[in-house]
Amino acid sequence: DTGVSQNPRHKITKRGQNVTFRCDPISEHNRLYWYRQTLGQGPEFLTYFQNEAQLEKSRLLSDRFSAERPKGSFSTLEIQRTEQGDSAMYLCASSLARGQGSYEQYFGPGTRLTVT
Amino acid sequence: AQSVTQPDIHITVSEGASLELRCNYSYGATPYLFWYVQSPGQGLQLLLKYFSGDTLVQGIKGFEAEFKRSQSSFNLRKPSVHWSDAAEYFCAVGPSMNRDDKIIFGKGTRLHILP
Numbered sequence: 039d040t041g042v043s044q045n046p047r048h049k050i051t052k053r054g055q056n057v058t059f060r061c062d063p064i065s066e067h068n069r070l071y072w073y074r075q076t077l078g079q080g081p082e083f084l085t086y087f088q089n090e091a092q093l094e095k096s097r098l099l100s101d102r103f104s105a106e107r108p109k110g111s112f113s114t115l116e117i118q119r120t121e122q123g124d125s126a127m128y129l130c131a132s133s134l135a136r137g138q139g140s141y142e143q144y145f146g147p148g149t150r151l152t153v154t
Numbered sequence: 155a156q157s158v159t160q161p162d163i164h165i166t167v168s169e170g171a172s173l174e175l176r177c178n179y180s181y182g183a184t185p186y187l188f189w190y191v192q193s194p195g196q197g198l199q200l201l202l203k204y205f206s207g208d209t210l211v212q213g214i215k216g217f218e219a220e221f222k223r224s225q226s227s228f229n230l231r232k233p234s235v236h237w238s239d240a241a242e243y244f245c246a247v248g249p250s251m252n253r254d255d256k257i258i259f260g261k262g263t264r265l266h267i268l269p
Binding site (some may be wrong): 081146 | 158188190195196197198199200203244246256257258259260261262
């Protein structure tokens with residue numbers, strides 16, 4: 039399977055705990071994006087990487103959130119001291135960018151986080 | 155600011171009937187436009203995209219969309235829906251001349267199909 043994969047698919051955690059999600063992009067894709075989707079809403083951009091460089095972070099990404107893509111391949115998204123408001127679907131996408139402009143983004147199945 | 159408006163939260167059509175999902179965008183220049191579909195518990199699948207050229211674009215699963223600059227619209231159409239088309243549909247916009255290519259999504263339209 040050459041699509042975008044995300045693990046875990048579901049995560050239930052207690053408020054205050056830390057969680058980490060992993061995204062494996064399509065292998066030749068140099069850009070990787072994280073989005074958050076809450077119930078009844080469209081996905082909202084969180085951050086994106088070109089290779090290992092984090093190029094932009096949304097103001098939605100509070101200090102409790104951190105994302106890494108250490109070798110320009112897979113990425114992790116960590117949420118520290120989770121709050122109930124963090125409950126959402128976290129989507130990862132990847133694309134192959136060769137210059138300026140938007141490129142088709144391929145999405146993974148998402149990780150659904152429930153904070154109790 | 156860039157934005158996408160999908161005015162219909164829910165749409166119900168009978169199987170075999172035609173479908174049109176509305177999308178309006180706000181952007182300073184010609185954007186890149188997308189329609190994605192999301193089935194329950196699934197990620198987003200790209201149905202079609204508009205970057206430039208012919209304003210009527212064909213996508214997968216028999217969908218098409220028409221870009222109308224004068225109306226800032228990018229409505230999605232299908233001549234005859236199937237029960238398997240029941241899902242949530244998202245219109246999205248991306249910048250056309252910027253190294254920052256994050257996509258901005260609308261809030262989605264949930265499509266229900268009557269047998």
